[in-house]
Amino acid sequence: MRVPWRGALPPAALAVLVTLCSGCGSDKIIQPMTENLRLMVNDNKPNANERIVFQRSLGDPAKYTTVYQAADGSDGAFGFRGYLDSRAGAGTVGPDGDPAILQSTVFSVRDLCALTAASAAPGCYLIAGAHDADGDDASEQGYLLLLGPAGELVDQLLVTSDTSDVWLNGIQRLDDSTFIAFGGERRQSVAFPFVARAVVTPDRHVSIRARKTLEAEPGKWLGQAAIFPPPPGENGLFAGVKVWSQDSGERVGGIRATLPDLADASLEWSHEVVAPTGSVASLQRFVRVGDVLVVVGTAEDGRKQPPPDDAAAWYSGLAVSYTRAGTLRWLTVIGEGDNNETFRDVVEAPGALLAVGTCDNHFFGPKDGPTHVFGYGWVCSIDPGTGQVLASLSFGQDRHSSGFGTASYRDGRLTCMGWTEWLIDGDPYRGWFCRVDVTDLAALRLAGESPTSMDRAPGGRRDPPDGRRTPGSLVSQRHGN
Amino acid sequence: MFRMNHGLQAAAGALLAAVCLLASVRNAAAGGLASLHWTLAVGATAQPSADLQFDALGLDFGGALNVALGSRYSLDEQLDVTVDLQIDEATSKPRGYEDAELTLSNSFIGPGLRYYPTKSSLRPFVQANVYYVSEMIVLEQFGDRKWKSRSGAGLGLAGGLELLATHRFSFPVTVQCLVAKPADNISGIGFNVGVTYNFRSPVR
Numbered sequence: 001m002r003v004p005w006r007g008a009l010p011p012a013a014l015a016v017l018v019t020l021c022s023g024c025g026s027d028k029i030i031q032p033m034t035e036n037l038r039l040m041v042n043d044n045k046p047n048a049n050e051r052i053v054f055q056r057s058l059g060d061p062a063k064y065t066t067v068y069q070a071a072d073g074s075d076g077a078f079g080f081r082g083y084l085d086s087r088a089g090a091g092t093v094g095p096d097g098d099p100a101i102l103q104s105t106v107f108s109v110r111d112l113c114a115l116t117a118a119s120a121a122p123g124c125y126l127i128a129g130a131h132d133a134d135g136d137d138a139s140e141q142g143y144l145l146l147l148g149p150a151g152e153l154v155d156q157l158l159v160t161s162d163t164s165d166v167w168l169n170g171i172q173r174l175d176d177s178t179f180i181a182f183g184g185e186r187r188q189s190v191a192f193p194f195v196a197r198a199v200v201t202p203d204r205h206v207s208i209r210a211r212k213t214l215e216a217e218p219g220k221w222l223g224q225a226a227i228f229p230p231p232p233g234e235n236g237l238f239a240g241v242k243v244w245s246q247d248s249g250e251r252v253g254g255i256r257a258t259l260p261d262l263a264d265a266s267l268e269w270s271h272e273v274v275a276p277t278g279s280v281a282s283l284q285r286f287v288r289v290g291d292v293l294v295v296v297g298t299a300e301d302g303r304k305q306p307p308p309d310d311a312a313a314w315y316s317g318l319a320v321s322y323t324r325a326g327t328l329r330w331l332t333v334i335g336e337g338d339n340n341e342t343f344r345d346v347v348e349a350p351g352a353l354l355a356v357g358t359c360d361n362h363f364f365g366p367k368d369g370p371t372h373v374f375g376y377g378w379v380c381s382i383d384p385g386t387g388q389v390l391a392s393l394s395f396g397q398d399r400h401s402s403g404f405g406t407a408s409y410r411d412g413r414l415t416c417m418g419w420t421e422w423l424i425d426g427d428p429y430r431g432w433f434c435r436v437d438v439t440d441l442a443a444l445r446l447a448g449e450s451p452t453s454m455d456r457a458p459g460g461r462r463d464p465p466d467g468r469r470t471p472g473s474l475v476s477q478r479h480g481n
Numbered sequence: 482m483f484r485m486n487h488g489l490q491a492a493a494g495a496l497l498a499a500v501c502l503l504a505s506v507r508n509a510a511a512g513g514l515a516s517l518h519w520t521l522a523v524g525a526t527a528q529p530s531a532d533l534q535f536d537a538l539g540l541d542f543g544g545a546l547n548v549a550l551g552s553r554y555s556l557d558e559q560l561d562v563t564v565d566l567q568i569d570e571a572t573s574k575p576r577g578y579e580d581a582e583l584t585l586s587n588s589f590i591g592p593g594l595r596y597y598p599t600k601s602s603l604r605p606f607v608q609a610n611v612y613y614v615s616e617m618i619v620l621e622q623f624g625d626r627k628w629k630s631r632s633g634a635g636l637g638l639a640g641g642l643e644l645l646a647t648h649r650f651s652f653p654v655t656v657q658c659l660v661a662k663p664a665d666n667i668s669g670i671g672f673n674v675g676v677t678y679n680f681r682s683p684v685r
Binding site: 029037424 | 532533535538580581618620627664
């Protein structure tokens, strides 16, 4: 039988051999291509990482974790509110940041405080919050939640009214087992300040024993507060408190009431905070220091020029102090760099106030590329008598954004919590538990040293021709209603 | 220039082999036995070479998507001449550069011979190809795109089963080994499943 294709096989086989003998390459191309990878880094560098004595990242790297606020527990641990692995709520974290346990809540957690070792529920935390039940961006229900030492739900109390909306924004300890909650009550679309006295009973239940709506103050409601001990000879309640006004935004005020029934509760004074550098963006934390009130937050800073393309101004940290009677003692706007700065918490240390937050916070990236997020955890030492800046310390990495949301001072160590490892806008970030050495900050004050400025690269910030730099995100501007 | 010469040699060899085999097809067609078949297949290829793993960056091109397009011409009921195009593509993101992505695309094109030892409706086969191979790496970051490619020769060995479902359609399942090192060692073992359109039933 004739097989016509057999004759073509020898030249085909020869061609195969020619092909195979054409050699194999030896110069690789993948590894050299990886050398073209570019890092986007912050030109400004942190100046105090050597002070970090311990740090730990919290949560799953693929999810969102951050600590907005923490409370010093009686057992060395901390209670906190924030996000853990993309779940919102309140929880506990161990003395060294582990374990972190979060209780998801149906309501928005607004404030928390720790119960003392002498209380009816040592190791527990009392959480205050508000719930927007109908999705209209205004709260209708208040919550008090008792959280156990292991982050477990011990008790929960719904604070409501049959004829109005009630919600809670702040909680402060009056004595070991008695607490004052601050918030608002809305009657026919008009809000009023609301205060309540809550107790934790020996069987670890929460109950409201007195409540008062300040009907003489329409259009206002209350937020975080700081309780003062009563003046000699008096037995009432006095608190410096954040006051929201429907007309003029956030204010600082003073509440006075008789105890235990909160009768005659009144708003004794309230002031708008006026910063010389621009409008005040937010008041974040109220703390009593001795017999004065200290408030920290964020203010526009017109000294940082030019302003960003897509916002009115850059922001700086704001610290302000009032007497118990509402007299302004000092006000300081602290802008260490030419990007965004904000204070989120302040604690008292020997000889100094330590305000914590974020510095050098900004977004940066090519026009058509991803938006990188930069920023550092910030600790600013402030003279409690004058508001003068004593030292400015920044912590973190130049590759991503970090920040502190809260801090606690013990024995020369400042335990800060917040977020870290946030690279790209919209991407996940992890929680940050960071303990820093601040033993010599008071010494800096005594020696009269000038504030530590942030290290700057020669020539300042690097802006590629096609790049953009925009303000980084501040903490959410919650209206507290 | 040296690399380009290797690529040209490989292309020339593959082209020569294709011309020789097509010449034989022409003769076979004159004998009335020829039948044309087109196959589209998708699958996966494991590329275990250390050239494709970068632990420090978290880069791994070890698993690739395989897409194959082939044309076969039956010389008789048991022997086909083939021309095949295969593309293996793997994408990986470097750790620490979350906004960067590297894509490795390996293209194989070349002639081959397929042999069917039986004439049943479930037909096992073996196949050998010689390939002109192109390796291309693409880096995308911050909206920029950089690429680099090298070409060379390669060899393919395959085996599988083809199920004749109808006179017109059959379904091949193929396991194959591709050997090539145009720059990095991109050799791999993979499989694909496909569908073949037969202009005339391959078994009479």
